Amino acid sequence: MKKIILLCFCLLLTLTGGCSMNTNEKNNTKDNKTEALKPKEMDPKDLPQVPAFQDEKTREYMVSTKEEEPGYYLLESRLKGFRMLFPEDAKYSKYLSSRDENEEIIAFDSYDKTKNKMLNAQIEYYQGTSFINNPETMLEQVRNENGYNGNFEKLEHADKDIYIAHKKNHFQNDKNKYNFSYRYFGYINSPEKKQAGIVFSFMFRCPNNRKSCTLDKDHLGDQVKKHVKLITFLQQTGEIK
Template sequence: MNDNEKNITISNKTEDVKPKDQDQKDLPKVPAFQDEKTREYMVSTIEEESGYYLLESKTKGFRMLFPEDGEYSDSETSKKNESLFFDSVNKKTNIVMNASVKFYQNESFINDPETMLDIVSGINEYKGHFEKFEAKDKDIYFASKHENFDNEENPSYIFLGYIKSKKQDDLGMEYSFMFSCSANAKTCKPDPKANEEQVKRIINSVTFGDV
């Protein structure tokens, strides 16, 4: 075996080992891997897209793109549902993202858009319209709003909705992403268009497993 073959073999063996089982010093130097709780969800150290890696839920019910600067903040898991909360800070723009996704399985109400949108609207205090986007394997319902809270110059932007699997009944996810200026930021210029593009990239990447 020559040196190139040896290097390929070593690389393949490394990729067979989950990030949570690898030595931290060998992992990418980004929050998604350097944070102990976050890397438990990471599938591989190989980027899926620039700045994004692949996340898999603990129940293996779904996978989605996860930003390299994202960090786990909390989670809730039951036999039917799994919630994941995570945050990220863009150090260049001083924008903080607070995100939550809640996965449902074996819940009949996930098939009813009216019921699910009422749930999502109630949680996020939203009274507007949702757009519907159809993909091959899922339907995506999407809306946005902004809140001034205590800062009228730099409002927070919230993107919310839910995703319904087309391949399997009683299977789907609700989501909410909020973007706001970091509390310690001296300069911050919100960019809701860029935030919307990021959210759509993440939710479009969602795939549901055979649960």
């Protein structure tokens, strides 16, 4: 009798353990599937409650929900040409953005209401074109686009050369106290990735004249330099469908 009871008890443990294992396996499978989802495939309620993820068009570019630095997430171009840090409060600007087989322009806006500071940025990525690896040609293009006649500061960083300059612009016929902007612009050359490069522009301004605003030229310059230094060229190319 004791042997029968012991046998039944062992059988019960085996069945219970098997059920528990199956449940755990199901949970693990579910977690793995959740982790594998891209932000654009997830329910917005499960994403960070910031514009970069809550805006439908912007989250198509976001790599994951992992915060790379406080207030910044990782963005990847649709041509898979580069990755960069993207501000959590920024949104994709469809009217200034475009994409074809060898060129992609990503424009975005970021507004800090507390500091009354607006950022308008534009990243132009080129691939498969010989002129993009010619610094003289590209810098002349950047000069013409920004009405700039000065020199560029060259930053040699890891796998790329960065050329950067800045300019203070005043808005015509604007009598507001903050009727100016600082624009930082330049060109990124990748010696390691042939026929690929980036032209960038970051403009800072104070949109609300009734609120105080501080635009520190040196601080903003350091911020842009850090941002472009962290841009990473990717070896894989080809448009994401």
